[in-house]
Amino acid sequence: MKRLSILTALILAALLSACGPSTRLITEIDALTLIPEDETQGSSTLDSNLEIKLPDDDGISAKDMGLSKETLASLKRFSLDVVTELSIAEDDAPMDVIMGLYINNVSPAFSTNKPFEVKASLVPGESQDTHLSIILSEEENPGLFDLIKSGDFYLGIGYSSLGEEGGTGTLSAKLKKLDFHLIADVNDISGF
């Protein structure tokens, strides 16, 4: 038995010959393709409350994105790029909209009160791409980074109008990009 293990180890060593202890392993997930198309967009009459929630009212879990706890445990850095296309109807007045990224340890994701936010000023009849990028690591946002590493998290994207005078238009939001970048060192993956 021991000898075969040595043999297996030799073959493995050959296959993994292109890895050293300092090699970085990167997983890129195009999460947009993993979400059913009807859940990547929404539209709603606005008032000053949160109006559109993507992909659904609960948010997307680590499991939905195919991320196992083992993968996440060796994480060194997590980053996320979101792009959404926002528009208001032609006969609406110009308005400011907040796009918020919610990461929470329980479902629904939107119950957290500290989302990452970005503001978009919309002009009637024109669609506008809104970008949001976040980086989580031990240095940046360590609390949320630990939450991601634990694998027990839910993530959602919400849109709301800004200010008191909202509530007169129809906002449409469409996810155009939801990319996850997970970076791990070979060193930290068990078995190496």
Place this chain on the structure above:
Amino acid sequence: MKYVIFSLLLFLGLVQAQDSRSIAMGGVLLPDRSATAINPAYSAEGIAGQAYALPLPFGALNALTQESFNPSSSSLDVLPIFDQLSNLSSYIINLPASPTEHTLKISANEAGQAVVSYDNTGGSDLLVGLSDIGYGVDYAIPINFAAGPIRVGLRPYVFLNTVVSPDAELAKVFASGANHGGATANVKGEAGVSLDVFYATKLPNELFGESNYKGDIYVGVRAAPFIGLARVDGTGTGQIEATDINNISFDYQADGFVSSVATGQLGYGFVTDLGVATSLPFNDGQADFGLSISNLGLSFWSGDSYSLTGGSNAGAAFSNPVAETKVYFSPNLGVRANGAYSTELAPDIDMMVAADAGYAVGGFETHLGTETLFDLGNNMNVAARAGIGYENGLNFGIGSGFMYSGFSFDLALTSHIAPFTSHRSYGLTTSIGF
């Protein structure tokens, strides 16, 4: 630890048979005594050439100077070590390096199936895709001495050949992406010591009778009973499938046979090399041709067979070892044909062109090389050499040599493709001959 690796490379470098004269000529088989290990006919009395060429194992220096060779360093990198191990007689100037980043991209296709693709950046380009990925080494230390009409000697040897073949679907992982695929892996290796007995002779011209063949014909045979010290043989296949992003399944199956002297298991057998060579006047020069078959034979090994099955649902299951005796027919068979033409270009300037082609454990190989020899008088000669060859990829060499009386000092600059990559390595080789 790095001194252990240094010593190992130093030792292996000393024993690697190819000298820098041949390396400078693209690795071509020369029609002289240096070809004895491949074609026994070249050990016959009357064949010219040096009996020994000792490569100076400068390749081992990389073990001292390269941080990537240090097992306790965080920059340990197996790729340059493989390259240096496969080309022990060269000091490789620009070693390959592993990619610094491996990227796995996960997305879904229109049917909602997860699709995985792979890419890497930094370091040398890896050979991934449809092609088989192979690694082979074949080392032998042929030491033999004349004993009356025969030569006898010992030849410790080791060879290893591994090939991993991805199927068409898995190959897509390295391009557009795929959600299932499979691969087959094969490994064959053997180590042992043979007792070499060479017999080679020039056929008497009377044999040709009335024929007007003006050349000399040499025939040779190596008969080598051997004791096998270790043998591994394994075949494995694996399949992976992702039906959706949360449902990735895989299974694998492998069979292996292991025999090792460490556990009291031995192999034994008999191999033979057969060779024929001829040398004949041609125009104003001399033409040489040779043909050989090497390592033809049978071997018997006692060892244990194992099988391994497993997968994402079942987990790994080893079978109990089954003691078995296996019979192998010529696992390291090789054939080689070579030819050369030499002529005097001018007084004191000789030129030779040599070529060979054949099949060895790693696959097809062919070489073409040339040497121009300048006679400086007083038993001194200077040589200029160049050549190209195909082994793992295209390789080439240039070099020079200095000969005085029976001694020679040779230097070569060579280039080859490093294993597992498309990286072109350049190396420096020196050897002394006598």
